[in-house]
Amino acid sequence: MDSIIFDLDGTLWDSRGTVAKAWTQVVKDSDSVRREVTEKDLKGTMGLQIHEIADVLFDDLSKEERMKLIRACCRQELPDLERDGGELYEGLEETLSKLAETYRLFIVSNCQEGYIESFYAYHGLGHYFEDFENPGRTGLSKGENIRLIIERNGLQSPVYVGDTEGDRTAAEFAGIPFVFASYGFGQPRRYDARIGSVGELVGLRF
Template sequence: MDSIIFDLDGTLWDSRKTVAKSWTRVVKDANCKRREITENDLRGTMGLQIPDIADILFDDLSKEERMELILACCEQERVDLEQEGGKLYEGLEETLNALSKKYRLFIVSNCQEGYIESFYAYHGLGHFFEDFENPGRTGLSKGENIQLVMERNGLSEPVYVGDTEGDRAAAVFAGIPFVFAAYGFGEPEGYDERIESVRELEKLYL
């Protein structure tokens, strides 16, 4: 094992409080049936790509209107996350610091462009990670983005840490082990390792 690739939502942080507020600010003035986006609404969309989230939350709109609205939500979210951040899981910075001394660290998330950068900007943790990728930048699936990060950085034995079935499937697609973050939002069909907190990665790999 030479590296660890992380999912972001439900694995490194929980941004739903800030994101729900941001999206509500946008949708309350939009021409859609929803007047509010709650943290529970967002929980049900964790791990999905942006077009799929739009289909779920804004199904009363046309495809074009859905994408226009959700991209406006994402832009407001980016601004707010840079100013307010999200909730880091307990012990995250200490664990990243310890892991980075032995392994190369990366992020691959199913988010829009600018989201991971907002995580870095507010919480100041970007120096722990060598590279990141997302479909907002590449248009690729999570599994393909994992492969892209592996190829781009010459990784031979990474593991992927995530919290949803989509994360498990992406790791399988990329041909690497999957570590299930059981404190997150999902319940995958299987996993190679399971952790109940971020700190357990230290016990597992150090």
């Protein structure tokens, strides 16, 4: 193992509190019948791409209306995340500091462009990561973005750390081991290793 590629939501942080407030503000200002987006709503969409989240949360709207609304929500969440941040999982910065002594670190998330940058901006953790990717920037699937990070950075034996079935299938697509962050939001069908806290990565070996 020479490198670790991380998912973001449910793996490094929980941004649902800030995102739910931002999205609710947008929805309340729209003509939608839905008046609130809750953290529970967002938990059910973790790991999905933006258009898939729109299909889940705003299924009572036409495709055009739901995409217009989700894009407005996404525009609002970025400045809110830069201002208020999210909830980091316990011991994250200490763990990243230790891991960075031995491994190269990266992020691949199914998010919009600017979302990972907001995570960096508020929490000041960007210097631990060499590179990142997302479908908002590339238009690719998570598995394809993992491959892109591997190829772009010449990685030889990376692992992917995530918390959902989508993360597992993305790692499988990229041909690398999947480490299940069981403290996150999902329950993948299988995994190559399991951690109960982010700090357990320090002792992980492949």
